[in-house]
Amino acid sequence: MAIAKAERLMNLALCLLGTRRALSKRELRESIEAYLEAGSDDSFNRMFERDKDDLRELGLVIETVENLDGETGYLARRDSNRLPPVQLDAEEAAALGLAARVWQQARLAGAASGALQKLRAAGMPEADNPYEHSAIEPRIPVHEAAFEPLMLACRDRRPVVFDYRKVTAVRPEARHVEPWGLECWRGHWYLAGWDRDRGAERVFRLSRISGKVRSRAAAFTAPVPDVVTVRETVETWAGETATRSARIRLRAGAGYPLRSRATSTRELGDGWDELEIPYGHGLDAHLVEFGPDVVVLEPADLRADVMDRLRAVAKG
Numbered sequence: 001m002a003i004a005k006a007e008r009l010m011n012l013a014l015c016l017l018g019t020r021r022a023l024s025k026r027e028l029r030e031s032i033e034a035y036l037e038a039g040s041d042d043s044f045n046r047m048f049e050r051d052k053d054d055l056r057e058l059g060l061v062i063e064t065v066e067n068l069d070g071e072t073g074y075l076a077r078r079d080s081n082r083l084p085p086v087q088l089d090a091e092e093a094a095a096l097g098l099a100a101r102v103w104q105q106a107r108l109a110g111a112a113s114g115a116l117q118k119l120r121a122a123g124m125p126e127a128d129n130p131y132e133h134s135a136i137e138p139r140i141p142v143h144e145a146a147f148e149p150l151m152l153a154c155r156d157r158r159p160v161v162f163d164y165r166k167v168t169a170v171r172p173e174a175r176h177v178e179p180w181g182l183e184c185w186r187g188h189w190y191l192a193g194w195d196r197d198r199g200a201e202r203v204f205r206l207s208r209i210s211g212k213v214r215s216r217a218a219a220f221t222a223p224v225p226d227v228v229t230v231r232e233t234v235e236t237w238a239g240e241t242a243t244r245s246a247r248i249r250l251r252a253g254a255g256y257p258l259r260s261r262a263t264s265t266r267e268l269g270d271g272w273d274e275l276e277i278p279y280g281h282g283l284d285a286h287l288v289e290f291g292p293d294v295v296v297l298e299p300a301d302l303r304a305d306v307m308d309r310l311r312a313v314a315k316g
Helices: 002-017 025-031 041-057 090-102 109-121 147-156 227-238 256-261 283-288 300-315
Strands: 063-066 072-075 160-164 173-185 188-195 200-205 209-215 242-251 264-269 272-280 294-298
Touching: 002 025, 002 041, 025 041, 025 072, 147 160, 147 173, 147 188, 147 209, 173 200, 173 227, 188 227, 200 227, 242 256, 256 272, 272 283, 283 300, 294 300
Parallel strands: none
Antiparallel strands: 063 072, 160 173, 160 209, 173 188, 188 200, 242 272, 242 294, 264 272
């Protein structure tokens, strides 16, 4: 149904843009197959009015013209619907080129490259790219199969269902989520959204989603926060917002991400160091990633959480 409507809107737009005079409803109905198949005049009129409103909402300027016989016609003049020429300076062109290179490892690589080629064909200046011949390249790695369907669901505001395995769980469980946005934090992608089963906002790490993401044709039940709030939600749940300090033992020569966050470091000898690091939501999951190279000394609740996660991983 969505494809049929998109084709009908495209045909109507082409008819309105391709004529030099206003076309009446009768002429448009005779020119577009989907309108010919309408069961009655009332059905056609409702369909046409909806399509006309949709095109205007998409930005097409449609004029209503009355001819000498008093018949109403419709016309979309090309000069009224022509975009202004693309004007970019060298710095803006460099920024767009850099943004296109960022997505080279993702499914968006083709779209980004194609958009860049079209802009260059339209006269966008070629700019010196500092990353063109550098050994360091900006990349956003996207290896999770769930990324693209979740990105589309966030864009289209469609609820989704997927199987999700928490670190402390042996098996994944189904989650019904209204997706708000995707954020990359410490090299991992996270989805923030409204968990319908729990009636609260939640954050999900994409690497823990198993199977396919299924979308649902239904409206959101909870308000969607702005982009900044979504980013802050991911940072809080993933452990960016620290409220306390934790003391850990870390094997010498290991755990450099932890060392970069440490507020103090002390050598203990025997190949171990003692670190004090900010402690926020999600630190237990982060520490588990370092396995036997990390031992939590305090607080006791963090140590217990890490032990529970390690036991769950050991059980498979």
